[in-house]
Amino acid sequence: MRDSxxxxxxxxxxxxxxxxxxxxxxxxxxxxxxxxxxxxxARIWDVDGRSYxxxxxxxxxxxxxxxxxxxxxxxxxxATRGTSYxxxxxxxxxxxxxxxxxxxxxxxxxxxxxxxxxxxxxxRLARGATGRPFLVKFDGCYHGHADSLLVKAGSGGATFSIPxxxxxxxxxxxxxxxxxxxxxxxxxxxxxxxxxxxxxxIVEPVAGNMGVVPPRPGFLEGLREIxxxxxxxxxxxxxxxxxxxxxxxxxxxxxxxxxxxxxGKVIGGGLPVGAYGGSRSLMSHVAPLxxxxxxxxxxxxxLAVAAGLATLAELRKPDVYRRLDALGGExxxxxxxxxxxxxxxxxxxxxxxxxxGFFCEGPVTDxxxxxxxxxxxxxxxxxxxxxxxxxxxxxxxEAAFVSLAHTDxxxxxxxxxxxxxxxVG
Ligand code: KE4
Numbered sequence: 001m002r003d004s005x006x007x008x009x010x011x012x013x014x015x016x017x018x019x020x021x022x023x024x025x026x027x028x029x030x031x032x033x034x035x036x037x038x039x040x041x042a043r044i045w046d047v048d049g050r051s052y053x054x055x056x057x058x059x060x061x062x063x064x065x066x067x068x069x070x071x072x073x074x075x076x077x078x079a080t081r082g083t084s085y086x087x088x089x090x091x092x093x094x095x096x097x098x099x100x101x102x103x104x105x106x107x108x109x110x111x112x113x114x115x116x117x118x119x120x121x122x123x124r125l126a127r128g129a130t131g132r133p134f135l136v137k138f139d140g141c142y143h144g145h146a147d148s149l150l151v152k153a154g155s156g157g158a159t160f161s162i163p164x165x166x167x168x169x170x171x172x173x174x175x176x177x178x179x180x181x182x183x184x185x186x187x188x189x190x191x192x193x194x195x196x197x198x199x200x201x202i203v204e205p206v207a208g209n210m211g212v213v214p215p216r217p218g219f220l221e222g223l224r225e226i227x228x229x230x231x232x233x234x235x236x237x238x239x240x241x242x243x244x245x246x247x248x249x250x251x252x253x254x255x256x257x258x259x260x261x262x263x264g265k266v267i268g269g270g271l272p273v274g275a276y277g278g279s280r281s282l283m284s285h286v287a288p289l290x291x292x293x294x295x296x297x298x299x300x301x302x303l304a305v306a307a308g309l310a311t312l313a314e315l316r317k318p319d320v321y322r323r324l325d326a327l328g329g330e331x332x333x334x335x336x337x338x339x340x341x342x343x344x345x346x347x348x349x350x351x352x353x354x355x356x357g358f359f360c361e362g363p364v365t366d367x368x369x370x371x372x373x374x375x376x377x378x379x380x381x382x383x384x385x386x387x388x389x390x391x392x393x394x395x396x397x398e399a400a401f402v403s404l405a406h407t408d409x410x411x412x413x414x415x416x417x418x419x420x421x422x423x424v425g
Pocket of ligand 1: 209
């Protein structure tokens, strides 16, 4: 088998930047990416024979870890019957029922193949249902790469400091208004100026794409109140938080109901699934019921849905979220202790099993404060951890994820590695 270096060279000859998603290229931390041979449980192995404790978890989907037996069995079984039909299957009904049971705000849900499709479709629906053109998003939040959402985006946008992508026409970008995360006054000001023209507010209820930034107490409730007052659609992008921070996502955790919810990652169990859903009245605008068009050849793909259903079945078992929160808490304590020992300023933000250590003094409550983080320090830490067999997001502005496959010993190992990495880094 070719080594990572030769694979990366070959990849660069036929794939832009040698990767199929920019953040994988290690541009945020320097160096070249390793190529993966396989994963199992909490670990992945590269083609060079090294193994790593994995705290990236494929950017969120792998809440059960790599190749969990129930998921592999479900996908294998589904595959023996075929891989795609372009016609409805019972599995899609099972998934839609599971989602509507988990999210009381969702009466109808449409499956798609990515989080980008989910968010893109949700804002089209909001615009179609309200007849309004404007959209409000938050600096540093990322909702996939649909044109209207690549404005002051997080994730790759933050890593590459390209908050606005080339190729998005000015007239379209100007329909996206932005406000700082956690800043209700800024949102009120936008609504004072354009209230009746704003179709929707889209927000990551727990930001993950500027690094993890929880909502301030009252922030989500405030968005709910403002959007209700202006008859604007409140969209929670729960692509990361859905079934991650609680089985019912951030809506369960914080008790605030959105009008539309975007899902992805966990509901695909590592295969391509996204979803958007909401009230019957809103979703009835979606074709073929209504005149908001959205479609997809592989939407509701049986293999992907089988993986997602097997994943959700595991997440319905007792004490799952207590365990995830306990593991996340152990990792947070390990990182804080390592930073204290090394006298390195580290602000750790965590919600359950998603967390980020920002290399700056706290608090980190929005994109502006997140950007104070020392990205060069993060890059050194990232590589020192990699050298000690711990893999995490190759960017300061992302989340680390703990899975049910991680053990207390794994978390302790990561803490020891961090103590060394922060001392030498
Ligand atoms: P995808 O189209 O990548 O499936 O989902 C887009 C998306 C939507 N909403 C949220 C809150 C998201 O976090 C994402 C995707 N997340 C990034 C990393 N934070 C995916 C990694 C990548 O771009 O390769």
